[in-house]
Amino acid sequence: MTRVHDMGGRFGDGPIRPEAENAPVFAEDWHARALAVTLASGFLGQWNIDVSRHARERLSPKDYTRFSYYEKWISGLADLLVEKGVLTLEDLRGVRGDKPHPLADRALKAEAVSAALAKGGPADRPSNVAALFSVGQEVVTVRPAANRLVDGGHTRLPVYASGARGRILRLHGTHVLPDSNAHGLGEAPEPIYAVAFATSELWAAPEHPADQVVLDLWQSYLQPA
């Protein structure tokens, strides 16, 4: 099993509530602040994107479910700041210590924001892992969907697509493996593919026989069919 965030295919969530095209980007001012505090903290360089995703996923199922989107962000961030030693529990309790912080010289400055966001953080890396599959080839995803390096760790194979037969649609190149990178075990780049699944492979009552779901899956999530 993976975790509570892995909700693809779940029943019971009710209708979707579309928003107007011109609705505000941030429904509340604090949403904008939560996003900005999270991005700015990331630039302190104490974690990568896989670590930060995993921090949100590790919220307890109760918190994950009751928190709104940006509450998950800010709470995952607080947990991560403590876990990585950037802040202490005393800091979160509001105990003032006015010593300069050793990471303060890394703080993102206003004039550096534009370049930092424009630079991005590509995930492609050279890899010595050879591509085992070619476009058009049939593959089966591993089952159960789980991190094989760290029990209960981060993975990007959703439960709904585990043990399913699909077809390689494209090779994206070689990318950082989140299952490793989220846990300080290195980037471990390997081939990653877009894999197309017939809906009959995934659902008991597919809506339409010709529909498909495509997932981006690392080679270690796949086996030959």
Add this chain to the structure above:
Amino acid sequence: MPHDDHDHPHALLPPEPALRVKALETILTRKGLIDPAALDEIIDTYQNRIGPQNGARVVAKAWSDPAFKAALLEDATPVVADLGYYGRQGEHMVVVENTPDRHNMVVCTLCSCYPWPLLGIPPGWYKSDAYRARAVREPRKVLAEFGVTLPQDTSVRVWDSTAEIRYLVLPMRPEGTDGMNEDELTALVTRDSMIGTGLPRVPA
């Protein structure tokens, strides 16, 4: 081992979300770890400068220029970067084309992955449990909730953004737009049409 302690540090912050954010921002600012002016700059970027108007320009250009469209479908990342659209959450772009035979729709069931440089910050519904849970299993019912009904012989391909590749849907150019220039076409392209939950506007 992942940490599964049940006394999560975040519980030490105020429970009310706006206060929780404010408290963390204050602590980090006091320690010199974040600069409030940098936060304002980040917010201004995504509120005013980077948004679906970027993607709309790409779509209108693809509708107008067959060579551009071919290059875009072949390898979108350098093509959109040439227009100035590159950066965080848009490092690896793939554009998927709607046709009479196939409709494409994008979701991220595991979190909220979305092509920021082209579409900005995702709308609330894209990040909702309902969309994340249902888009892969019943895309046609989801589309109906957006007012879209596809012909029975159009198949749906749902792209679940499980990695760092970001998808943009290239919608079909609406009928009755012959002779329109790129600016006029851009005005027809909606955010939802580039996620695949909507169709472009039809000229009046």
